[in-house]
Amino acid sequence: MTLASAKEIYEEVYENYKEYVNPPLARVMKVSGSPVEVCARGCTIVDHAGKEYLDFAGGYGVFTLGHSHPKVIAAVQDQMERMSLSGKTMFNIMLGRASKRLAELAPGDLQISFFCNSGAEAVEGAIKLAKAATNRHKIVATHNAFHGKTLGALTVSGREYFRREYEPLLPNVEHVPYGTTDGLAGALTDAAAFIVEPVQGEGGVIVPPAGYLRAVREICDASGALLIADEVQTGLGRCGLLFGCNRDGVVPDIMALAKGLSGGIVPVGAYIARLPVWNAAYAKAPLMHTSTFGGNEVACAAALAAIDVLTEDGLVENARERGKELLGGARAIAHSYPQVISEVRGLGLLVGVELTSEGYGGTIIPEMLKMGVTAAWTLNMQRVIRLEPPLIVTAQEVERALNALRVGVATAYEKLGQL
Ligand SMILES: Cc1ncc(COP(=O)(O)O)c(C=O)c1O
Incomplete structure (x- = not known):
């Protein structure tokens, strides 16, 4: 690329951002x-x-495998030649395989996967599943959490600045301090779930004391609330463990994944749940939570190849x-x-x-x-x-x-x- 064309590219992108993407962000990025x-x-x-x-x-x-990993790209290209998006009315081979692979990889008896397209979507699905499975309405989350910016995920997130403009958000959400179980048992009375990150990533990389999640697991069990681990950022090797929950040897009831799930090649998210939890919610309502693009063949092929690279390399x-x-x-x-x-x-x-x-x-x-x-x-x-x-x-x-x-x-x- 010549210097002149480099300048032209920069000017084109900057103008487009300024006019059509996000004017204040364009200026900040330029400065x-x-x-x-x-x-x-x-x-x-x-x-x-x-x-x-x-x-x-x-x-x-996102880029757990680095950028443009050749094995994942080859798997995606191969899948695209055959079929890229799901027709939805028939069985999808790749969705079945990717779900099975996640169940093999995930802690304990996590078994049923729902594939979607982002971290926030995985969190939304997890919250819906917990409510439907327990017939309870309250969700408990942590101060300073980050779970995404769709309305449900935003409600369980902790930063006031991102939430203010959109209030009132979802009802029946309470935030408790992160990294300590003080007050948790009381907050979880009659709650559907406690959603928590094994390490708060966007919250400023806050690593809780070892044993925190184990204590949380016990309190959830005692109160009948489900434990949702948001592993969107901590999962799939990021923390030097396959999953952040493994640090405490804890099996959550539902785990949310995204970011590195395709190794950084295509957008993909998922939640994976224990079978009794999924059955309690959807055994008689299989289409209660769906997504047109979720679980498409290309995303699943990418996830399968990315998991292979993660584990084999x-x-x-x-x-x-x-x-x-x-x-x-x-x-x-x-x-x-x-x-x-x-x-x-x-x-x-x-x-x-x-x-x-x-x-x-x-x-x-x-x-x-x-x-x-x-x-x-x-x-x-x-x-x-x-x-x-x-x-x-x-x-x-x-x-x-x-x-x-x-x-x-x-x-x-x-x-x-x-x-
Ligand atoms: C722990 C956690 N959950 C959820 C999300 C939201 O993911 P997405 O931006 O893909 O919606 C993020 C994003 O940073 C995250 O760190």
Whole structure:
């Protein structure tokens, strides 16, 4: 791509964003020096000018297998040649196979899957299933949670800023503190379900104490409320475990998945539920919850191939090892710059760097970008920079990202001083 055409591409995209996509976002992205992504492979994104970036934002957790994984692309292409979207009136081979594969992979006796197209849809489906299965109406969620931005998912999410404009949201939803069971038993009296993230991702990478989910499971059992684990971000290897729930050896009643489910090739989400739960809701009402595009052949073929790569290539183990390096390296930087970084937390390759002031992020992230490394805020807590690379990342790439973070932090401190 020539320089002249690179400039033309940038101007075209910027104008289109400004006029037709999201004018204020277009301006913010321009000011922060955001380039145009044109292609990507592995851990690398290439921009409109041919510059390469190491992707440590990772599509907010989507690109578990890196970008454009050839085995998943081959499976998708092969499926597209035969049939891409489901005709719906006949059995769908790929949906059956993908559901069976998820049941083999998921903890305990999670068995029946419903495939959809996004994380928020998986959460909506999970909430509906819990209400229908228990004949109860109340849902309990956690402060600072993020479950998506459709109305139901937004209701169980925690950030006031995203909710305010749309209130009143769903009735009968109560939020309790995250990471502690204080007050949970009382809140769960007569509740249909407790929905919780094994690690709060968008909430600023909040890792609860070990044993939290086990205690939650016991309280849910005692109250008859179902446990919904939102593993949209933590699932499928991200935390150095196949699922975040595995940290405590807990089997939820319903688990929501999305993001990495197709390895970053096509949009796909799902919830998977225990058979008695599903039966209690839908044994006599099989079409109560449906989706035209959900469970389409291409999405299921992608999910099947992505699960194969995840399990066969040892990516969960790699996430665990590289995660330790990333966490340790980021903590060393925090140690050198306590004026800028207040805490570094994480599990596997979901790492959050909490800044002492939100003001530093506006310099650190663009500086990292200049050095060819992407990073991003977390949605509920803009003071936290997330580092969430593909699970295929190498030790050298972790080093490169840490180096960019160190330079970004040093530059921010030099420019801004103590905020
Ligand atoms: C834990 C969790 N649940 C649900 C969602 C919503 O997913 P989507 O953006 O695909 O609707 C997200 C997105 O970040 C998430 O992190």
